[in-house]
Every structure is written in C-alpha cells, then in structure tokens.
Amino acid sequence: MTSLRRSFAAVTGAAALVTACGCTVQTTGPEGKGRPPVHIDVGPTATRGKPASPASTASATPADGKPPSTAPTTPEPAGPPPVVLWSRGDSGRDVRELQARLRQVAWLFDGPTGTYDERTEQAVKGFQGKRGLPRTGRTDTVTWERLLGMTREPGEWELYLMGGQPAAAPDPRCLTGRVLCIDKTSRTLRWMMDGQTVSTMAVRFGSQYTPTREGVFHVYWKSRHHVSTLYDSPMPYAMFFSGGQAVHYSSDFAARGYAGASHGCVNVRDETAIANLFAQVRNGDKVVVSW
Known part of the structure; x- marks a missing residue:
C-alpha cells in the first residue's frame, strides 16, 4: 500500500486497464521511464453485479438432468407448555404482587386484596389479549414473565394499598x-384478651392535619348508627375512646383504601369484622394507639 501511495505521488500521466480480477495502473515517471505496474485487488467480479460464471451454478443441476431430491424436514420439537402459577380462587402474597403489578400497567384498579377473584381474572385476560397471548385469565409462566418485564417490584405500600398486612x-x-391494640406502623388493629389475639383487621388513621392521638385510652361510648355532627358523615359501629375520635367502619376506606384518610378516627374497612368486634367490646375496655 505504501508503494502504491508513492507511485501516485510521482505520477504525471497514467493509463488504467480494468480486468476481470482487478485494476492495473501503468505509471510513467518524470524521466519518461516506465515503472512496474501496480496491481490493485478489488475482489471477485461476481460481487460487483456481474452474473456468476456457469461453473458456479453447475452444481445446482445434477448431471442426469433430474432436480435434486429434497429430504423431508423434521419440525423442531415444541417446548413445554406454560405452567399455570395462579388462577381464580388462589390467594396469598404472590397473588397480591400480581395484582399490584397489574395496577401499575392500568389493567386493575382495585386491591391488591391477595385473592384471585373475578376482577383479577378479567384483568389478566385483558393483559394477555393485548399482547397476543391466549386469553385464559390464568397467570402462567409466559404471562408472568411478560408482566415482570413491564413492571417494577412493588413496595409494601403498593402490596397493602387496601390493607390486610400482617399485624405488628x-x-x-x-x-x-x-x-383494642392499634399500631400505626403496620396499620392494624388487634382485639386482644389477656395477651391473646382474638381478631386482627386493617385500619387507617387521620391525616397530618387531623392526626389520630397516641396513648392509652378507654372506650367510653358505643354508637351503632352514629353520624358525625361535625362532618355530617356516617360512623357506623363507632367506639369512642378520645374526644370525638373513635374506631368505626368506613365505606370510604373500603372503596379507596389508603388513598384517603380519616379526620382522626381509626377507620376499619371490613364491615363484617368490625360488626363482630362491636358486639364484643364493652365500655371501659382499654385502647392503646402506638407507632
């Protein structure tokens, strides 16, 4: 390549002859003496759009003139079918994570509840159909891997958006x-008798502007069909323990989860659970609210 550059630098006139295998440049120096030709290899001419030589295609037709036989191809073996991980009727933390991830991609708007119900099944069907997967409504390994690739690991807040987290x-x-042992960190209420837990339920508290008071109190009044005179809102199964603050059922908590807050009361979202609790609690029972 170096000799080629020197040849072109000194050239005063040149004649080129293009051949089938490359290019030959004949140069003439200043003294008029001929210089040896410089050969530039440009590769086979077949790559430059010229038809291939007959020799290159001879092998395509056998000597006897018959077309070559084509051996039957064996289809690739199909992989194992997807394994169903969860389906309607299942429950647990894994189902809760599935629901939280479906919420992230806007296929589910309720929960997470931890129970694979009809709404979860319909959300999975929609997710599958959008991505060309069989609309079974069951979460199999293929569906789960696709969902994992589109979402992030949900935090505790997302997993327990509607309550149901383990009690502290x-x-x-x-x-x-x-x-009534109430913990703000785990957002749970334990109903306890002599150190034994009788029942546990999810609760929410007041906002930063109307916080739920902490400390040791006692139930001083029970009101089954109470309505707040201050906020004109229903407070069924109310068990008052500190001024106007009470443990009571909240339909808003049941509908929106922790997206809302109380005005200082301890809200319970499970109406059946608090109905049973209301029947057992007596005036004078202790209430402990702590972090």
Missing part, C-alpha cells in the same frame, strides 16, 4: 386485660 407485635401495654 403487640405493644407491651396490650398484654393484659381486654384491649
């Missing part, structure tokens, strides 16, 4: 007597 260990002040 009870405050030591809850270990004696009859106690």
Whole structure:
C-alpha cells in the first residue's frame, strides 16, 4: 500500500486497464521511464453485479438432468407448555404482587386484596389479549414473565394499598386485660384478651392535619348508627375512646383504601369484622394507639 501511495505521488500521466480480477495502473515517471505496474485487488467480479460464471451454478443441476431430491424436514420439537402459577380462587402474597403489578400497567384498579377473584381474572385476560397471548385469565409462566418485564417490584405500600398486612407485635401495654391494640406502623388493629389475639383487621388513621392521638385510652361510648355532627358523615359501629375520635367502619376506606384518610378516627374497612368486634367490646375496655 505504501508503494502504491508513492507511485501516485510521482505520477504525471497514467493509463488504467480494468480486468476481470482487478485494476492495473501503468505509471510513467518524470524521466519518461516506465515503472512496474501496480496491481490493485478489488475482489471477485461476481460481487460487483456481474452474473456468476456457469461453473458456479453447475452444481445446482445434477448431471442426469433430474432436480435434486429434497429430504423431508423434521419440525423442531415444541417446548413445554406454560405452567399455570395462579388462577381464580388462589390467594396469598404472590397473588397480591400480581395484582399490584397489574395496577401499575392500568389493567386493575382495585386491591391488591391477595385473592384471585373475578376482577383479577378479567384483568389478566385483558393483559394477555393485548399482547397476543391466549386469553385464559390464568397467570402462567409466559404471562408472568411478560408482566415482570413491564413492571417494577412493588413496595409494601403498593402490596397493602387496601390493607390486610400482617399485624405488628403487640405493644407491651396490650398484654393484659381486654384491649383494642392499634399500631400505626403496620396499620392494624388487634382485639386482644389477656395477651391473646382474638381478631386482627386493617385500619387507617387521620391525616397530618387531623392526626389520630397516641396513648392509652378507654372506650367510653358505643354508637351503632352514629353520624358525625361535625362532618355530617356516617360512623357506623363507632367506639369512642378520645374526644370525638373513635374506631368505626368506613365505606370510604373500603372503596379507596389508603388513598384517603380519616379526620382522626381509626377507620376499619371490613364491615363484617368490625360488626363482630362491636358486639364484643364493652365500655371501659382499654385502647392503646402506638407507632
């Protein structure tokens, strides 16, 4: 290549002859003496749009003139069918994560509840159909992998948006007597008798502007069909423990989860659970509200 550059630098006139295998440049120096030809290899001419030589296609037709036989191709073996991970009727934390991820891609707007119900099944069908997967409504390995690739790991807040998280260990002040043991960190209420947990339910609290008071209190009044005179809102199964603050059922909590807040009361979203609790709690029972 170096000699080629030197040849072109000194050239005063040139004649080129293009051949079938490349290009030959004949140069003449200043003294008029001929220089040896420089050969530039440009590769086979077949790559430059010229038809291939007959020799290159001879092998396409056998000598006897008969077309070559084509051996039957064996189809690739199909992979194993997708494994169903969860379907309608299943429950648990994995189902809760599935629901949280379906919420992230706007295929589910309720929960997570941890129960694979009809709404979850319909959400999975919609997700599958949008991506060309069989609309079974069951979450199999293929559906799950596709959903994982489109979403992020949900945090505890997303997993328990509608409540249902495990209760925290009870405050030591809850270990004696009859106690409504309320924990703001796990957002749960334990109904305890002599250190034993009778029932547990999800709760929510007041906002930063109307916080739920912390400390040790006692139930001083029960009102089954109470309506707030301050906010003109229903407070069924109300059990008052500190001024106007009470433990009571909240239809808003049941509908919106932790997207809302109370005006300081302890809201319960499970109406059946609080109806049973209301029947058991007595005036004078202890209430402990802690972080």
